[in-house]
Amino acid sequence: MLLDAVSRDALPASAPAAPRTAPPPRPAGRGLSVTVNGLHKSFDGNPVITGLDLFLPAGSFTAIVGRSGCGKSTLLRTILGLERPSAGRVTVEAPSAASARAAPPRRIMFQEPRLLPWASVLDNVAVGLTGLGTRAERRDRAQAALAEVGLADKAGQWPATLSGGQRQRVALARALVSGPGLLALDEPLGALDALTRIGMQDLIERIWRTQGFTALLVTHDVSEAVALADRILVMEDGGVALDLRVDVPRPRRRGEPDLARLEGRILDHLLGAPQAA
């Protein structure tokens, strides 16, 4: 009964079938790689990020966890170009060194869906194609992206009529419709209930595996990071305190002992940190 409710409301129709079987081959990545060199960022003289170096290979899935105020959202916003570094540099590039103009776009998914309430669901997804193609092409591609997140039948509705999880799926379709090379996720599931969140995690993982973009997830939910990422960075005091590889094969079962052990280790680090008091 319960599972029925989840799969109908929280998961697109095709999602339950996709995981748990042999993983499809990863597509030749159109992902972008990210290089961060000696990044400093401060707001009004208060340092938030202090000398951070980082390399994210194209097509990887990295999660950043940390206490609130550790600078993880700032790092993500700086990589996306929403904040300017105080010092150091951020380079986002296509590994094949194609011309910069042809590089796939970078997209961000915010904690709130940030849909335009006065535009239909379809038009909201088409916002992701601003400046690309004709109006008819944009509508077609938006419709396809909506189908991918399982909301094809909601195209003509106003966002106000959707549930919180559905709105966040529309935001995901908007972020993905242009075929981004880098998708930054800024605690996108933080406001959702636990069951909807698990459905969304599976959806994001499935789409990441088929599309091959580079994913960077900022979250305060350690179990979410462990379930989704190849690599987990624990941030503390404006730097990377812990850099962990997650070698558990996909698809991952929730509550697998390896994942639980890893989650425990990260939580111990976060809770046991001497600065905690």
Next chain:
Amino acid sequence: MSRALTLSRLRDATVPWLLPAALVIGWQAAVSTGLVSNRFMPAPLDVARAGYDAALTGELWTNLGVSTLRALAGFAVGGGIGFALGLANGLSRLSETLTDTSVQMVRNVPHLSLIPLVILWFGIGEEAKLFLVALGVFFPIYANTLHGIRSVDPSLVEMGRVYGMSRAELFRRVVLPGALPSIFVGLRYALGIMWLTLIVAETISASSGLGYMAMQAREFMLVDVVVLAILIYAALGKLADTLTRALERSCLSWNPAYRSA
């Protein structure tokens, strides 16, 4: 099921008019029985007859037309300037710093207190009425347009930027629709002020129009025409409000607060 629906719809349509209808019937009864002298208050039937006569001679239509034209012209001028300045000040810090203090100072002068000055400047010609209506309409439109633009959710603006919208696109797709509910509030205020200003101006200084018609009738003790004029104001106000509501409902149908039941 559908029968019950029709019935409830019928009830919704009639209930608001029960009170006015009862009032009119009571009024007619009070005058007919001599409870109230018809020198103070003419019976509804007398008012209706006065309206019929005025309509027949064409006097009513001429005055109604003149007043409506004045109202709309003043509204277009004042509303247009208010809207443009509200947009400019909402979008540009420089424009706001330059003009907002002056606007706020002028705003605190009751515009009807300018009537003596306006008569000195323009006499009792059309310009006087247009000036006063435009001035009265300007402030609610200006203030609500500015407030609407200010209150657009900045996270939506950031979203638009991230998705590469140009400034023009950002304005058309995010800022203006976001400001629209507030602009409509200004519009409804402005329509009320438009009629009020016009009637006062026509009552004091005019040679045509509804206000003038009422003042002429007072000279000749035609109470029924005076009451007729007042009822026409009520009808015009209601009409303007209904039109705005319909416009709101079609422009703001995305907003659950404005969706028709």
